[in-house]
Amino acid sequence: MPVPERGETFLIGPSSAKYRHYLLMPSLFQDYAPESFFDEVFSAPGQVRPHYEAVVQAVDRMTPEEFASKQLGADAAFLKQGVTFTVYGDDQGTERIFPFDLMPRIIPSAEWAHIEAGLIQRITALNLFLHDVYHAQHIINDGTIDRESVETASHFRQAFRGVKVPHNIYVHICGTDLVRDDQGVYHVLEDNGRCPSGASYLLENRQAMKRALPNLLHSLPVRPVDTYGSLLRETLAHLAPPGVIDPVIVVLTPGVFNSAYFEHAYLARQMGVPIVEGRDLIMRGDCVFMRTTKGLVQVHVIYRRIDDDFLDPLVFREDSLLGVPGLVESYRKGCVALANSIGTGVADDKAVYAYVPKMIKYYLDQDPILPNVHTFLGTEEAERSHIVANLDKLVVKAVNESGGYGMLMGPTSTEAERDEFKRRILAHPRNYIAQPVLQLSRHPVFMEDHFEGRHIDLRPYILSGEQTKVLPGGLTRVALRKGSLVVNSSQGGGSKDTWVLWDEEDPSATALPNV
Amino acid sequence: MLSRVADCIYWMARYVERAENLTRLLLANRQLILDAGAAGGNEDAFWRPLLISTGDEEGYFKLHGEVTGDQVSEYLAESRSNPNSILNCIRAARENARMIRDQLSDEIWQCLNDIHLYLGSPRSSRQRQNDPNAFYEQILTASYLFQGIARSTVCRGENWMFLQIGTYLERADKTSRLVDACSGLPLTMAPSPGAAPLRWASLLHSCSAYSDFREISTKPDPVRILDFLFLSEEFPRSVRFCLNEVDRALIQLRPLQSRGATSDPLRESGKLRSELDFTTVEEIIQEGVHQFIDRLQTRLNSLGLSIFQTFILYADLLPIDAPVAATAIFPGAWHDGSGEDERQQQQQQQQ
Numbered sequence: 001m002p003v004p005e006r007g008e009t010f011l012i013g014p015s016s017a018k019y020r021h022y023l024l025m026p027s028l029f030q031d032y033a034p035e036s037f038f039d040e041v042f043s044a045p046g047q048v049r050p051h052y053e054a055v056v057q058a059v060d061r062m063t064p065e066e067f068a069s070k071q072l073g074a075d076a077a078f079l080k081q082g083v084t085f086t087v088y089g090d091d092q093g094t095e096r097i098f099p100f101d102l103m104p105r106i107i108p109s110a111e112w113a114h115i116e117a118g119l120i121q122r123i124t125a126l127n128l129f130l131h132d133v134y135h136a137q138h139i140i141n142d143g144t145i146d147r148e149s150v151e152t153a154s155h156f157r158q159a160f161r162g163v164k165v166p167h168n169i170y171v172h173i174c175g176t177d178l179v180r181d182d183q184g185v186y187h188v189l190e191d192n193g194r195c196p197s198g199a200s201y202l203l204e205n206r207q208a209m210k211r212a213l214p215n216l217l218h219s220l221p222v223r224p225v226d227t228y229g230s231l232l233r234e235t236l237a238h239l240a241p242p243g244v245i246d247p248v249i250v251v252l253t254p255g256v257f258n259s260a261y262f263e264h265a266y267l268a269r270q271m272g273v274p275i276v277e278g279r280d281l282i283m284r285g286d287c288v289f290m291r292t293t294k295g296l297v298q299v300h301v302i303y304r305r306i307d308d309d310f311l312d313p314l315v316f317r318e319d320s321l322l323g324v325p326g327l328v329e330s331y332r333k334g335c336v337a338l339a340n341s342i343g344t345g346v347a348d349d350k351a352v353y354a355y356v357p358k359m360i361k362y363y364l365d366q367d368p369i370l371p372n373v374h375t376f377l378g379t380e381e382a383e384r385s386h387i388v389a390n391l392d393k394l395v396v397k398a399v400n401e402s403g404g405y406g407m408l409m410g411p412t413s414t415e416a417e418r419d420e421f422k423r424r425i426l427a428h429p430r431n432y433i434a435q436p437v438l439q440l441s442r443h444p445v446f447m448e449d450h451f452e453g454r455h456i457d458l459r460p461y462i463l464s465g466e467q468t469k470v471l472p473g474g475l476t477r478v479a480l481r482k483g484s485l486v487v488n489s490s491q492g493g494g495s496k497d498t499w500v501l502w503d504e505e506d507p508s509a510t511a512l513p514n515v
Numbered sequence: 516m517l518s519r520v521a522d523c524i525y526w527m528a529r530y531v532e533r534a535e536n537l538t539r540l541l542l543a544n545r546q547l548i549l550d551a552g553a554a555g556g557n558e559d560a561f562w563r564p565l566l567i568s569t570g571d572e573e574g575y576f577k578l579h580g581e582v583t584g585d586q587v588s589e590y591l592a593e594s595r596s597n598p599n600s601i602l603n604c605i606r607a608a609r610e611n612a613r614m615i616r617d618q619l620s621d622e623i624w625q626c627l628n629d630i631h632l633y634l635g636s637p638r639s640s641r642q643r644q645n646d647p648n649a650f651y652e653q654i655l656t657a658s659y660l661f662q663g664i665a666r667s668t669v670c671r672g673e674n675w676m677f678l679q680i681g682t683y684l685e686r687a688d689k690t691s692r693l694v695d696a697c698s699g700l701p702l703t704m705a706p707s708p709g710a711a712p713l714r715w716a717s718l719l720h721s722c723s724a725y726s727d728f729r730e731i732s733t734k735p736d737p738v739r740i741l742d743f744l745f746l747s748e749e750f751p752r753s754v755r756f757c758l759n760e761v762d763r764a765l766i767q768l769r770p771l772q773s774r775g776a777t778s779d780p781l782r783e784s785g786k787l788r789s790e791l792d793f794t795t796v797e798e799i800i801q802e803g804v805h806q807f808i809d810r811l812q813t814r815l816n817s818l819g820l821s822i823f824q825t826f827i828l829y830a831d832l833l834p835i836d837a838p839v840a841a842t843a844i845f846p847g848a849w850h851d852g853s854g855e856d857e858r859q860q861q862q863q864q865q866q
Binding site for chain 2: 081175196269274276280290305
């Protein structure tokens with residue numbers, strides 16, 4: 001056995017007063033200032049929150065050089081393994097790694113239980129909502145949500161009304177973005193119910209931690225995340241047409257030029273299923289087949305990572321080179337299942353988002369466990385005036401953009417940008433919403449030789465199959481630019497591994513986890 | 516196995532083999548020039564044959580006015596505008612591997628990714644200029660590593676068969692092209708140390724055949740060299756050996772062949788193999804070495820196309836009257852960027 005390096009082994013003792021004193025001035029955190037934000041690690045300067053003590057102690061035993069070399073090692077491993085995303089508009093086919101910060105984000109078990117309950121409540125309501133708006137539309141007819149908000153959502157698919165989907169589940173894979181405000185309260189920022197991405201980075205981040213800081217990971221009761229592949233497979237298998245015992249599942253990718261191709265291939269591999277492109281699939285009768293060297297093989301479930309618009313040139317965009325002609329008809333007839341279903345984008349539309357608390361009340365008769373961020377709608381006259389008058393204080397978002405595009409960050413915007421948004425909002429009020437600028441919580445992030453606070457969010461993944469399950473972990477995204485509140489990878493964001501802890505009081509946690 | 520996956524594996528193997536052969540050719544040529552003494556100063560005489568045997572003469576002269584050693588090595592090794600440069604071959608091999616990443620062992624992927632990252636780095640360009648041997652050896656090592664990892668990690672199912680077919684078809688093609696560059700030389704033994712024996716020796720080097728050939732003949736007798744490189748049953752780079760391997764893989768894939776296929780690769784490979792089994796080097800010389808190679812290459816191409824139609828295109832799925840030319844461009848494996856398709860792929864929102 002190799003001799004442990006300095007910083008790799010340590011003991012976790014009870015947090016004695018002596019130790020606390022020592023923690024007051026850890027060297028790597030010497031000048032670390034939580035400032036006025038909610039800091040995940042420090043409740044006050046030098047005061048470490050209890051669930052972070054072990055990590056802070058361990059990190060502090062390393063010199064800046066040691067920590068930096070571990071960080072470099074992790075980056076090099078990502079590049080070597082091709083855990084990258086493609087940068088568009090670069091003919092050299094440049095691939096970048098998604099910047100990764102070694103210091104983990106930790107969520108205690110009680111906090112996680114709250115998040116988990118809130119997410120399950122929310123996705124349950126969203127699936128009921130989707131079923132409703134594509135069938136009887138009670139929620140609209142009862143006046144809880146106005147028809148216009150729903151039917152003008154750009155991802156609402158009128159053509160898909162009345163179609164029965166397996167088990168009435170629409171969103172099988174959801175990646176909900178959570179943020180904490182300056183009091184540490186978790187809010188839902190948005191629901192990503194079409195093709196949420198990032199799960200592969202979550203899994204690779206854990207692998208990176210296992211390589212870089214194995215003893216640290218081992219010393220805490222961290223819940224494993226590597227069950228994601230089998231959970232995802234179970235979720236998809238649940239959708240198979242009735243009577244199919246061993247369904248053929250595939251991942252449908254746009255192709256190797258898509259920025260998330262790595263993820264598509266990675267998830268296919270984790271599940272042990274083929275990754276296909278549209279051109280690999282062919283219709284025979286009402287069924288979908290894939291072309292193999294042995295002939296045609298029927299496909300039962302498709303985890304598709306292409307947009308609705310490109311799925312089927314016979315139904316949606318006829319210039320699509322990525323889809324399969326006839327696929328939608330086959331789905332309608334129940335010969336093949338799609339995950340996520342068609343038209344789920346109406347539920348993650350940023351204007352419809354404002355109604356989710358009402359949906360939870362309407363369908364479940366419950367109060368939302370996780371609150372929304374207060375949202376001003378461009379369609380409501382009073383709220384629109386408020387938006388236009390307060391552009392310098394608000395975040396304005398285009399309702400059908402994602403990835404941090406089409407956004408105005410009021411406080412840091414220029415006069416010209418605000419004028420431009422004002423013009424656009426007044427011209428197309430349905431396309432915009434605004435929210436107060438939330439002072440997202442911060443987390444120490446390693447910067448060359450010390451830690452600095454950066455804003456973070458959290459994207460957990462919720463799988464709805466026979467049961468609804470939340471993977472105990474998530475992708476913690478970091479806005480790496482100082483002061484920035486935008487965490488998207490396309491806008492200079494990075495990520496961290498997220499450690500959800502077992503409840504140590506819970507006797508089942510000390511036994512081998514049921515994985 | 517998905518047809519497209521088979522296509523990717525086949526091309527991945529071909530591109531790795533292509534890069535390896537090109538590397539050895541460049542390395543052997545550098546040796547040849549050093550051995551040639553004063554005559555080595557005539558750059559055109561020593562570097563033009565390389566462009567001829569790789570078929571890159573036309574592309575080269577679009578960029579350069581004259582043949583110089585530096586420019587030819589740069590063009591063949593590192594040029595981004597030469598689709599067949601070592602750099603682009605490795606890139607294509609690696610892109611094909613990326614498309615089927617889920618089918619490959621991590622080791623195979625990392626091996627290709629490592630050499631790809633090396634070739635794209637400023638370090639590799641510097642090394643090629645300052646220490647060319649180290650540069651070329653790095654690529655050779657990567658190729659050997661690739662073959663070795665494949666041998667020890669790939670299941671002997673379809674993956675392996677398509678890997679074998681790609682590797683050996685490419686190798687047969689390249690060996691014949693390398694020989695072709697010498698086909699104009701006199702076949703009688705010239706008194707040493709004339710340039711001709713050096714060229715024949717260099718041919719052996721570029722086919723990695725030098726020491727094996729020495730076991731059967733101490734003198735670089737051109738006729739025996741031709742015999743060795745075309746017809747040896749045992750030497751793993753001879754054309755005959757390569758076609759035997761292709762044939763063997765095709766026999767194992769046989770149960771997959773669909774009845775309605777418009778072409779039968781096994782029939783073609785069998786014919787080609789038996790011709791090489793029963794041909795003598797004298798007959799080849801009588802036909803003319805160059806003519807023989809020409810005919811051989813046409814048949815190798817046709818074999819490649821027939822494999823494509825049978826396993827990849829799955830020809831019996833297409834309307835019988837579909838013109839082959841139109842279907843042959845069915846995009847399967849990765850070769851180079853492709854306009855509208857690429858744009859739409861990028862457009863897909865990943866939230």
